[in-house]
Amino acid sequence: MMAARVVLRTLQQQTRCAVPFFAQFQRAKSTAIPSSYIPQTSLSRPPWPELPVLDREEEQKQHRAVVQKVNALIENGEYGRLFAVVHFASRQWKVTNEDLILIENHIEAECGDRIIMEKVLLVGGEDFTLIGKPLVSRDLVRVEATVIEKTESWPMVHMRFRKRHRFQRKRIIVQPQTVLRINSIEVSPGLI
Amino acid sequence: MVFLTLPCWIRSRGPDRYWKVQELLKNARHFRGRKNRCYKLAVRTVCRAFVYATKARKVKRRSMRTLWISRIAAASREHGLKYPALIHNLVKSSVQLNRRILSDLAITEPRTFQALATLARARQQEGLRAALGDGTEPTAPEQPNPRTLLQLQQNQDLQPEMY
Numbered sequence: 441m442m443a444a445r446v447v448l449r450t451l452q453q454q455t456r457c458a459v460p461f462f463a464q465f466q467r468a469k470s471t472a473i474p475s476s477y478i479p480q481t482s483l484s485r486p487p488w489p490e491l492p493v494l495d496r497e498e499e500q501k502q503h504r505a506v507v508q509k510v511n512a513l514i515e516n517g518e519y520g521r522l523f524a525v526v527h528f529a530s531r532q533w534k535v536t537n538e539d540l541i542l543i544e545n546h547i548e549a550e551c552g553d554r555i556i557m558e559k560v561l562l563v564g565g566e567d568f569t570l571i572g573k574p575l576v577s578r579d580l581v582r583v584e585a586t587v588i589e590k591t592e593s594w595p596m597v598h599m600r601f602r603k604r605h606r607f608q609r610k611r612i613i614v615q616p617q618t619v620l621r622i623n624s625i626e627v628s629p630g631l632i
Numbered sequence: 633m634v635f636l637t638l639p640c641w642i643r644s645r646g647p648d649r650y651w652k653v654q655e656l657l658k659n660a661r662h663f664r665g666r667k668n669r670c671y672k673l674a675v676r677t678v679c680r681a682f683v684y685a686t687k688a689r690k691v692k693r694r695s696m697r698t699l700w701i702s703r704i705a706a707a708s709r710e711h712g713l714k715y716p717a718l719i720h721n722l723v724k725s726s727v728q729l730n731r732r733i734l735s736d737l738a739i740t741e742p743r744t745f746q747a748l749a750t751l752a753r754a755r756q757q758e759g760l761r762a763a764l765g766d767g768t769e770p771t772a773p774e775q776p777n778p779r780t781l782l783q784l785q786q787n788q789d790l791q792p793e794m795y
Contacts, residue, residue: 488760534740561727561728562729562733569741571727571747599683600683608679610682
């Protein structure tokens, strides 16, 4: 009986066809399976994702159209409030007009001095963004700020304690601070 | 030390104990229970509070960074990219925005974040295309034969050095 069952199973395996089971009963209908049908298995397609077809000229046309549009927007001044990402005092700040910035160190400028922040990483408005790689050029953007206040931070306590060893050290740290007000962000149409 | 009469032998202790105690208790006023009033209990608790604050200032930087990363990951998944793919492709495209700014843009400037995501995806596909090449099977590069290397070296030794 066991031998007969094994023979039956091998026969079935030999006669198994590539077309799926349901198609055997639906071949007479109009919805026929195309001959190029490959069932989806782990090896039926390559493991990397299918990339969309690339047309270099089309892509360049689209890029040129986008750049012209943005240039036109900037020339006609059809933007509202602009924001910029500025690298200043070893930190990056997302900044708009009339913004206040608190910087936790001393700056070599007196109160009331106007400052231009030159390292701009990104400028954006409602309809366009200029992403710098890594910086936007100085001819395109101008970010101006004024030094308002130079103070010290609240006294922070640095305390070290080790239990059972009578070790306790207390130190008061006061950081110098500077407050800047961002006056304006200006964009000039210079994109090619 | 000139103590001429008995009353003058009375020690004058430190005159500012009250103020020293108040300076410590002012750090404990927002605590719960007797430790906001009694000096002996407040001393221990205030010391622990200062130590926790000191350690937390260091840990704050770490936890803020993990927060930014999880926010950027969520925002990039909304646009069909994963966090490592986004960051790696932005770095390869030489966009040096840090995680704090990326998370702020994801929250307040969604269109800009979408632009960054499309930039990263384009760079990713470009990299995949460059890796795939023409679609032909890649051939193994020729391993340099040690004999040919030796001959090249000998030739170089024999040739007169040009200055």
